[in-house]
Amino acid sequence: MADASPIGIFIAGVLTLGIFSFLYKDNPVYKVCEAIFIGVSAAYWAVEYFYSALYKKFWLGVIPPEGSGADPDMWLWGGAILGVLMLCRMIPKINWLSRWPLAFIVGATAGLYMMTFFVSNAMNQIASTMQPLIQDTFLATLGSFTVAIGTVTGLIYFFFSKEHKGIFGGAAKVGIWFLMVTFGASFGYTVMSRMSLLIGRLDFLFSSWATNFGQMF
Amino acid sequence: MIQALFLSPVFSPLFSPLFSVVSHGLGPVFSWIFWILFVAGVGWVFWRTIKGREVERRVIFLMMGLTVAGAVLTGIVLPVQETVVVRNIFDTIENLEEGDKVLLSLDYDPSGAPELQPMAIAVSQHCLEKKLKICYMTLWGTGGAMIADVITAIRPDFPELVYGEDYCNVGYRAGNEAVLKVIATDFRKTFPTDVSGIVLDSLPMMTGVTACPDFSYIVAIGSGRPGIKEWVEYVVEPSGALMGSGAAAVSAPQLYPYYPQQMNGMMGGSKGASEYEKMLRRGYPKYGEFRAQATEIMGPQTVAHVFLMLLIIFANISFFLAKKRKGASA
Amino acid sequence: MKRTIPWIITIVTGFVLVIAEFVPPWGKMREDVLIYFQIISVFAFFLGGGSLLKINLQKVFSKRTDWEYALVTVVGFFVMLALGLFKLGNPEMATAGYAADLNANGSWFKNLFDAVKAPLSASMYSLLAFFIASASYRAFRAKNSDATVLLVSAFIILMGQTFVGVVATGWMPDWVSFFKVENLSLWLLAKANLAGQRAILIGIALGIVSMSLRVILGIERTHLSGGDE
Structure with a gap:
């Protein structure tokens, strides 16, 4: 909201109150705000996508600006052609062509995810867990045991190929407790996040908007 | 009574x-x-x-x-307790040499701004006090506006800054993790120009920057996907770049598995941001006069x-x- | 042909990206594939945007229930689109032309973002603060051991992340400082929460690896189904 104009601040405040009106009940003012939000957001992203990828990446790539010293990158046409094929989905007779770019996206995502997740989220996390359990201080040792037991029992809980009974079931139960601690922490932080947003909005209403309102009327 | x-x-x-x-x-x-x-x-x-x-x-x-x-x-206004998780980021920036380059990625939208914009402003102020060079970028379409707001907020305190020499803004590119995977090894392949279409090679501060590890430090401030997690997976892991982060509180607990091995510090929500503000105010008393x-x-x-x-x-x-x-x- | 070619495209693309991890000279090819990925994802968004526009326009022209709101959506869409595509009022247009920064201060696109999109987006999400309060009051009960652990963990975090924790346990002597809420909450985050998150992370990673393998080996073909044969 840097350097926002008085009219802009006024509109922002009115729209904020319009959204808050939903707390009383669903009403036309809220619905109008919601409709504006959908339309403006979709257009915002469309424009950002158009300029960032199509204009700056593709267009300036195949026709580099004078003086840039770059060679035209004709390979980029391949991406553009696949992209246009994606739009064939809207034409019933040739909508099967849209499977080609879709197949490309799915294949690329699978290739990208497979190695990345395997290395950073599986192997490295396992390596980080396999640390010496006995540390210099009691608290550090307690921490190491907690991490090791929590990770292993949590994984046991996610292992459904064996029935959760006996020792295995007990370990799974401990795993659930660790997961509950995790969810509790997530809940606490979610509250914190949403409260920050609310405080941000109210701060805007009481400072920028109220001051601006006073100056305008 | x-x-x-x-x-x-x-x-x-x-x-x-x-x-x-x-x-x-x-x-x-x-x-x-x-x-x-x-x-x-x-x-x-x-x-x-x-x-x-x-x-x-x-x-x-x-x-x-x-x-x-x-x-x-x-x-x-209540006192804030400092934590080592945030201090690590402050100390890393504090120990960088004058002229070192920092990549600041602001991956959020206005709904994350109350928590994350203070982090971005405080880290930017700290970097500029240390005479580091900042390159702004974003993985979110809405991040461009957030960068513009941060620059507008800090610019009056540093009137001597020259665009292209002291800071630059390469803006947004669509593609989420595909963008990260590419800039980990070739920055210009995805960002041949800055946000205003100026060729990156013509910006003095970008000389010698070919990939993410060429930045002395990366600070990714984000509130979702793509964000910090993706930075760790697609940039830090394959390239070994040094990174700290600022996360919206809602996603902060999920990022602890990456600390301290894959990212050396993390600011979590408003609490993390307020800790950073406190450290900045102590290290640079002039910020005591500004709004925290x-x-x-x-x-x-x-x-x-x-x-x-x-x-x-x-x-x-x-x-x-x-x-x-x-x-x-x- | 309608399914075989895309099936081959999936396999080849997947293999290129996996092999590129092990064969450095293939790195360039991987980057090209990922640039294609970036360009195609834009068209995918256009498809979604077009669909949104189509549905709302149909609603307006057929005067279905709540067509007025659909009209507001369409008008909002076109106003924002026009301001952005033509970069109206953008102070950088004179020097940078259409490569100008979309969010340059003073551009009408940025002004509309600040006045409309930013407050609407932030307010929408801030509503959740109210719903969290109401839902917690109604449903957050220590009904069994699992729910109790969750409740205690949430309380420690809620207290520890603010000054409440310091006030509540500030009287404790130093030798039990571990039990001060602010320290306990940090420990909970960095150890117990870490363990749970790590288990989830490893579980998800293994799931994604196996699913990706199925896709790359051509076993998983659900993305090729549907629509015209």
Whole structure:
């Protein structure tokens, strides 16, 4: 909201109150705000996508600006052609062509995810867990045991190929407790996040908007 | 008299922080009215809940709104406890050499701004105080506007800054993790130009930057996907770049598995941002005169947390009383 | 042909990206594939945007229930689109032309973002603060051991992340400082929460690896189904 104009601040405040009106009940003012939000957001992203990828990446790539010293990158046409094929989905007779770019996206995502997740989220996390359990201080040792037991029992809980009974079931139960601690922490932080947003909005209403309102009327 | 009682040696440790802060905002009279209404409202909810009567959804909404609004207007500012997780980022930037390059990625939208914009501003101010060179980028379409706001906020304090020499903005590219995977090894392949179409090679500060590891430090500030997690997976892991992060509180707990091996520090939500602001103010006293946005949030945040916890406690007392009554009648 | 070619495209693309991890000279090819990915994802968004526009325009022209709101959506869409595509009022247009920064201060696109999109987006999400409060009051009960652990963990975090924790346990002597709420909450985050998150992370990673393998080996073909044969 840097350097926002008085009219802009006024509109922002009115729209904020319009959204808050939903707390009383669903009403036309809220619905109008919601409709504006959908339309403006979709257009915002469309424009950002158009300029960032199509204009700056593709267009300036195949026709580099004078003086840039770059060679035209004709390979980029391949991406553009696949992209246009994606739009064939809207034409019933040739909508099967849209499977080609879709197949490309799915294949690329699978290739990208497979190695990345395997290395950073599986192997490295396992390596980080396999640390010496006995540390210099009691608290550090307690921490190491907690991490090791929590990770292993949590994984046991996610292992459904064996029935959760006996020792295995007990370990799974401990795993659930660790997961509950995790969810509790997530809940606490979610509250914190949403409260920050609310405080941000109210701060805007009481400072920028109220001051601006006073100056305008 | 009541104040004297609370400030007595017995109660002082508990209540003195509250009395030392209620004189901000709209003044002590408003503060007292607010606290009295707060206690009365909470008492009413307690009484109703214990009696087993429902408190209507909209009444809870109203009370929550009034609590936060009152706390904002009161202007409560509470002390912030520093943590090593945040300090690591501050120390890393503090120990960089003049002229080192920092990549600052702002991957969020206006809904994350109250928590994350203060982080971006504080880190930018710190870097510029240290005469480091900042390259801004974003993985979110809405991030471009956030970068513009951060630059507008810090620019007046550093009038001598020259675009392209001291800082630059390469803006946004669509593609999420595909963007990261490419810039990890070839920055110009995805960002041949800056946000205004200026070829990157013509910006003096970008000389010698070919990939992410060429930046001395990366600070990714984000509130979702693509964000910090993706930075770790697609940039830090394959390239070994040094990274710190600033996360919206909602995603902060999920990022602990990456600390400290894959990222050396993390600011979590407004709390993390307020810690950074505190460190910055201590290291650079001139910032004491500026508005510490995140620190200002922490006061109302505390009051909101207290209110929410009281609601949960009341509801659970009522639950156990009802269970007991049911057990006695059975 | 309608399914075989895309099936081959999936396999080849997947293999290129996996092999590129082990064969450095293939790195350039991987980057090209990922640039294609970036360009195609834009068209995918256009498809979604077009669909949104189509549905809303149909609603307006057929005067279905709530067509007025659909009209507001369409008008909002076109106003924002026009301001952005033509970069109206953008102070950088004179020097940078259409490569100008979309969010340059003073551009009408940025002004509309600040006045409309930013407050609407922030307010929408801030509504959740109210719903969290109401839902916690109604449903957050220590009904069994699992729920109790969750409740205690949430309380420690809620207290520890604010000054409440310091006030509540500030009286504790130093030798039990571990039990001060602010320290306990940090420990909970960095150890117990870490363990749970790590288990989830490893579980998800293994799931994604196996699913990706199925896709790359051509076993998983659900993305090729549906529509015209």
